[in-house]
Amino acid sequence: MADNEESDGGGDSSITDQQLDDFDTNRGDSSASEISSATKEIQRSEPNDPANDPLFIREGDEDGSSTPIWADRDLLSIGTVPGPDRIVGRDTEIKSVAGEIRHLVHESQPNHVVIYGETGTGKSLVSRHVSDRLVDTATARNVPAASIYVECKKNNTETRVARTIARALSDKSGSGIEIPRVGLGSAEYYDYAYDIIDEYYDGLIVILDEIDMVDDAEGLLHELSRAREAGHTDAYIGIIAISNDIDFGQKLNARVQSSMRTTDFIFEPYQSDQIEQILEYRRDAFQDGVVQDGVITETADRSADEHGDARKAVDVLRIAGDIADDNDAEVVSADHVDKAVKRAEINRVKETIESTSPQSKLVLYTLGRLTGSNNRRFRTSGIYSQYETTCGDVGADPLSYDRVSQILSTLALMGISESHQIGGGHKQGVYLEHQLIKDKDVVMKAVVESDERLSELHNGTYEI
Template identity: 40%
Template sequence: MWAAEDPIFERKQLLEIDHIPNEDRIIGRDEEIENIVSSLHPAISGGSPRNTLIYGKTGTGKSLVTKHVTRSAQRYAGNQGVEMGRAYVDCTQSSTETRVVVNLARELNNPERTGISIPETGLSTDAYYHRLWQILDELYDVVIVILDEIDKLQENEVLMQLSRAGEAGKVDSCNLGIIAISNKISFKKSLDERVLSSLQDTEFIFPPYDANQLRAIMENRKDAFRPGVITDDVIPLCAAYAAQEHGDARKALDILRNAGELAKNSDAEKVTDQHVKDARDKADMDRFAALLKDQPTQAKAPILALAALVESKNEAEFSSNEIYEVYRYITNQLDMDTLSQRRMNDRLNEAVFLDILGRTERVVGRGRGRGVTPYLYHLLEDSDIVQAVILRDSRFEPLGGQPLIP
């Protein structure tokens, strides 16, 4: 019943997304590592690190390099007798100011030394800030705060508070630095002048990996598998697929790991190109399912309507008017409440904010009389994957096998 050992994987953790490898396994990011090291260098002796904004598409190594460099800096500072703290917040999971402050305080706190408790709920935002400042001053000489996917924050007040903590006298003995990471190079345009003035940041852009770098990344982690298990065409094919997705190393490793899982589950002796092809489809579905995981039924219905239109009309973009007609048909078929078009539009725009959908404007006319049409929405994933994921939701099961267009 239980296998004595895994016939496919030897060190599977090398392919896990959250795994932080040694520096010799980080490929094609030497310049980026040096840039972040330069920003943090004052911190290793207890000085003030420079606030840093990092941009780049998904899977370009932003989080990986940042975690690696800050972990290394913390270790080096400790050897110099400097108490350095580091805290990581995923803003897709903690998208409000209060949740960010709570998570920072809980991660940085040592209640046995501070005597401070950080309850999950029950305090005002100001009270959480007050306890965070106490923790920083009591425990640390310097702290690095990493705010990943910062564009998902619902407000930017936390940036103001953290960046001005020393200047405003909130902390006395601790120097605080921020590393903010975003997939959107336009993120900074969303910040008001007060935040920009207090942040005074350094900016770095992480370019996409090319196919050769992707191959090198996977070759460098090939020992995740048992010797001789993967065929010669597996890694080049994984790299080719990921290169098509803007050089996404995360996707490359996802596909490679899933290909191994599929081979293992089918009792295959080797991982082949067919396992890679099947794993690519699975990786796409898993990623999209993760995006939709916490979305309510009323948010999924207009996304399904758009997917149905894309498949039926063989066009890429549709207006909210067109989507609403199909949305209304779907909700009637499921005996669901039908939202007003304005409220459905709000759901579509929330999906754009969460990078589930894309949105464009189309300017019509010329000169002084030109205007802008309503937004046009498009999928960021293949329509068949969108439909397959949403129709797996038990609320949408009655639509299985039925036409989605009235």
């Protein structure tokens, strides 16, 4: 590089010649790791080094390993599968599920399992934990096996599930087979999967999380449960299907019920002491001493009272830590938990409405705007009148009265609002009244953050 040339990062961010000379003087006696460390130290000393952009890196956490609040934030991530010493209150369920699929380690057909329960009751956690241990045991006994986890909410058709299975098998086996993301049907993806299975494995466990979200769940289950019998593969395939719908199994047709012959389990919600222990096992996500006394107990108690959902409890604790960290607090306090509970509820409402139409958001916003502290009900006609005003505020064309009435019914089905049929008295007929069942401020902040037009109307945010 010529003396007057700049590096790709710009002259201000480059290491000076003098720094490099000083660095080279002592280089001969340094190890490769020491050289790498010294190079990074020189880079960090530069005032305009992007590695220390103050927009993202705060004073004191330049090494990137931790912050004054966090030691290992990933321990509170939803996707993290904890080790066996961190799984709480599910010993019986672990043994029961293992008992149904254990036959695979003896090169025999495992039983198919359906696990029911509300969200956050450990269904996915137990399934993945047991399956991973099964694969380890089978492999150690010279029975090549694999487990595949499919999130059916995102892969909600048989073709998408088949594609996910095939691509995951290709990655796990190291087959090097390039499987197209698009352009194939379920049959072609199954063929890819069966070819890989027969080449590399004697057994496979497929975990289908939220199986009830798949459009053709019956076709999927029938295909996988009969794969060996139909001659598609010589391997044994076991299915662990997970559903929040307790009636899912009863809705399957007789053909699928016959081929599956499942063993069913129901996971009950966690109790307060179990949630507290789950959170305690993740305390080391924080720096020593930053979580104030009573914070974990309060988080557990509130979670048990409201839903018994361990996943939501972990999420609240993570958000509380983030709030404390964002505000440069020295500790995580009960006040941070209060704010985290509200933030978590806002996030859940946003997830619920993210797939709704822009007009549905305007209708929901209108209902929230009408709702006062007494949270009284509103007739469809009153909501529609205010909805037209909302459309004018954001420059949208209003839908018909009947279409708005349908949207209100849909919002009720989503659990955000509820509708009541009211008798209008003598010669007044029957009409519907609607009201929010979620906190007004939570709904308003969620819908404003979900719609750019509404966000602009509130200058970027809705303050609670």
